[in-house]
Amino acid sequence: MSREMSEPYYAVVFTSQRSDGDNGYGNMADRMEELAREQPGFLGVESARDASGAGITVSYWSSLEAIANWKKHEAHQVAQEKGKQTWYENYKVRICKVEREYSF
Amino acid sequence: MSREMSEPYYAVVFTSQRSDGDNGYGNMADRMEELAREQPGFLGVESARDASGAGITVSYWSSLEAIANWKKHEAHQVAQEKGKQTWYENYKVRICKVEREYSF
Numbered sequence: 001m002s003r004e005m006s007e008p009y010y011a012v013v014f015t016s017q018r019s020d021g022d023n024g025y026g027n028m029a030d031r032m033e034e035l036a037r038e039q040p041g042f043l044g045v046e047s048a049r050d051a052s053g054a055g056i057t058v059s060y061w062s063s064l065e066a067i068a069n070w071k072k073h074e075a076h077q078v079a080q081e082k083g084k085q086t087w088y089e090n091y092k093v094r095i096c097k098v099e100r101e102y103s104f
Numbered sequence: 105m106s107r108e109m110s111e112p113y114y115a116v117v118f119t120s121q122r123s124d125g126d127n128g129y130g131n132m133a134d135r136m137e138e139l140a141r142e143q144p145g146f147l148g149v150e151s152a153r154d155a156s157g158a159g160i161t162v163s164y165w166s167s168l169e170a171i172a173n174w175k176k177h178e179a180h181q182v183a184q185e186k187g188k189q190t191w192y193e194n195y196k197v198r199i200c201k202v203e204r205e206y207s208f
Contacts, residue, residue, distance in 0.1 A: 048152040054152050055152050056162060064203075094202050096202050097200060101199065
């Protein structure tokens, strides 16, 4: 989490089940994270995937417009298409407004 | 995800780094998930933790009141205290309003 976040900001919760095999997924995931970090309004990203292939990625953004712009980014569109064809059995995306936070 | 969700509803995004060793964590995590499922307003939960101990759990709730009630539940309070003392190096909780979703 590299940049400062202050509420309200937005979180994109991406929950997914990977299909078997890498099939270029690892490289593309790294590339997409690099590219996301360069987008206006990007605040940070956190990710975890367990051994069964169930994963959650949460990315943080300053506005809904920043999220919409990233969704329609050309290279990201290509990755999204490949995700549906090859990398994911299923996924769900939730666009959320962060209302409150606390940490330990 | 057992119960129907329709926007707007709420997501609690819990990102954490586990400390080394189980120390009773696995049993307590199972127990807390069972207990959460019994709470009014609980809609579902998804979780992933990778081999390094970085994890994300997202639970879904029908209202902010339901989230506040679960936070102050007595058995959950005990677990939260133990989490700070023993199980987590650090964690962050974000209370979010789900505004939009789509799936594949």
